[in-house]
Amino acid sequence: MEFSYYNPTRLIFGEGTFSQLGELTAPLGRHAMLVTGRYAMERSGYLQKAQDLLEQAGMQVTVFNKIPPNPTLDVIVEGGRTAKEAGCDVLVGLGGGSAMDSAKNIAVAATHGSMLEFLLPNQAGKKRPPTEATLPIVAVTSTAGTSSELTPFAVVTVPDSREKTSLTGDTLYARVAIDDPELTYSMPPEVTAGTGVDVICHAVEGYISRVGNPITDQWALRAIELVAAHLPGAVADGSNQQARRGMMLANVFAGYVLSQTGTNIMHGVGHPISGRCPEVPHGAALATVLVAWAEMIWERAPEQFATIARIFGVDESDDKVAASQTAAALKAFLNRVNMDVTLRDLGVPEDMLDVIADDGQRYMHHAIAKTPGEVTREHLMQLLQASY
Ligand code: NDP
Ligand code: MN
Numbered sequence: 291m292e293f294s295y296y297n298p299t300r301l302i303f304g305e306g307t308f309s310q311l312g313e314l315t316a317p318l319g320r321h322a323m324l325v326t327g328r329y330a331m332e333r334s335g336y337l338q339k340a341q342d343l344l345e346q347a348g349m350q351v352t353v354f355n356k357i358p359p360n361p362t363l364d365v366i367v368e369g370g371r372t373a374k375e376a377g378c379d380v381l382v383g384l385g386g387g388s389a390m391d392s393a394k395n396i397a398v399a400a401t402h403g404s405m406l407e408f409l410l411p412n413q414a415g416k417k418r419p420p421t422e423a424t425l426p427i428v429a430v431t432s433t434a435g436t437s438s439e440l441t442p443f444a445v446v447t448v449p450d451s452r453e454k455t456s457l458t459g460d461t462l463y464a465r466v467a468i469d470d471p472e473l474t475y476s477m478p479p480e481v482t483a484g485t486g487v488d489v490i491c492h493a494v495e496g497y498i499s500r501v502g503n504p505i506t507d508q509w510a511l512r513a514i515e516l517v518a519a520h521l522p523g524a525v526a527d528g529s530n531q532q533a534r535r536g537m538m539l540a541n542v543f544a545g546y547v548l549s550q551t552g553t554n555i556m557h558g559v560g561h562p563i564s565g566r567c568p569e570v571p572h573g574a575a576l577a578t579v580l581v582a583w584a585e586m587i588w589e590r591a592p593e594q595f596a597t598i599a600r601i602f603g604v605d606e607s608d609d610k611v612a613a614s615q616t617a618a619a620l621k622a623f624l625n626r627v628n629m630d631v632t633l634r635d636l637g638v639p640e641d642m643l644d645v646i647a648d649d650g651q652r653y654m655h656h657a658i659a660k661t662p663g664e665v666t667r668e669h670l671m672q673l674l675q676a677s678y
Contacts, residue, residue, distance in 0.1 A: 298460070300467070305531070318428065322380050324353045331389075337384065357388050369396035378425070382427075385432050390431060398457060426465045432476075437492065439464050443462060447565050484573025492547060495660075499554055510544070518602055520533040554657050555587070559673060579674070599615050633677050647674060
């Protein structure tokens with residue numbers, strides 16, 4: 291057996307750790323660009339607090355609060371230009387995955403020419419990683435979902451081709467990640483649930499992945515256990531501190547999986563779903579395919595699926611029998627958190643399924659190839675049709 295493990299991000303975890311933002315960022319630069327979404331962080335007061343903490347640490351601050359969910363490249367290019375003109379030398383991403391990913395993308399856009407050479411594969415089918423000129427990144431998450439603060443990925447949609455792709459490379463790891471559960475208290479139930487489903491998908495995809503290893507396997511199981519134990523409580527009562535902490539820890543464990551294994555078939559169609567229909571949140575896109583995914587794949591990894599099924603309450607000693615009940619157990623769990631949704635419910639047009647399958651094959655094939663067993667276009671269509 292041989293495997294490697296690399297994750298250079300300094301993680302600061304815990305209630306109240308947000309207050310360390312200034313002292314953790316100041317050693318990395320003099321002028322921070324604070325990148326966030328349009329509403330949530332301003333409403334919860336954390337945008338103002340972040341600005342104050344950075345200024346108290348002696349830094350100049352430029353606020354860029356223009357990031358929509360499922361951001362497109364044009365806002366990144368604008369952010370890169372603004373950062374360059376203002377002389378920003380460190381990026382602080384504050385918010386959900388959309389804001390943190392955008393901070394990472396802007397850290398590249400501010401110091402590199404065209405982003406497309408890093409986002410789209412070259413003729414050899416490879417994407418170039420951004421260079422060491424990438425500005426340093428601090429990531430503060432306000433959702434317990436994407437783990438972007440702990441991964442080398444930065445997702446963005448290319449508007450012309452509607453490809454929801456990502457930058458990937460070691461320079462995209464944040465220097466510092468702050469995972470303070472208090473920031474997640476203001477998440478409404480549907481955002482809590484959707485981002486929680488993202489954690490499940492990172493963990494289960496990593497757990498059955500062809501490229502997993504003993505470390506990621508352990509952490510994937512821990513993440514799944516924590517979601518099973520805490521997501522319903524966090525959805526039912528957003529101020530439940532124990533549930534919020536449990537979900538933030540799940541997000542950390544899943545991030546330590548995702549950063550090593552990447553994703554596979556669920557994200558392989560999940561990205562094209564939101565790429566074509568940007569109003570569909572990432573977690574909701576994944577929720578539509580989770581049950582059909584388990585139904586389609588369980589026989590390819592019965593031992594792992596048996597373990598997953600038991601975490602979600604299946605009481606069967608025979609592995610094959612337990613594994614065969616994973617889909618039903620996941621459906622019941624999604625019901626508990628109001629995420630048992632279909633692509634039809636989310637307004638995805640039925641004639642879009644072919645386009646989504648084509649997109650998956652065109653630009654998510656590296657992720658899809660990590661699924662155990664063969665995945666053809668027919669498999670992708672089967673998964674999408676069963677999720678409609
Ligand atoms: P978003 O960042 O898109 O946020 C979703 C919504 O929730 C937004 O409207 C946002 O408001 C709001 N919101 C965020 N935090 C809070 C809060 N604490 N209280 C109230 N409202 C809040 O969602 P996700 O975190 O799920 O990020 C999804 C993105 O991350 C996708 O693009 C996905 O592909 C990507 N991703 C990246 C990964 C990586 O490794 N880099 C891994 C997995 C997913 P507002 O708009 O005002 O900010
Ligand atoms: Mn995801």
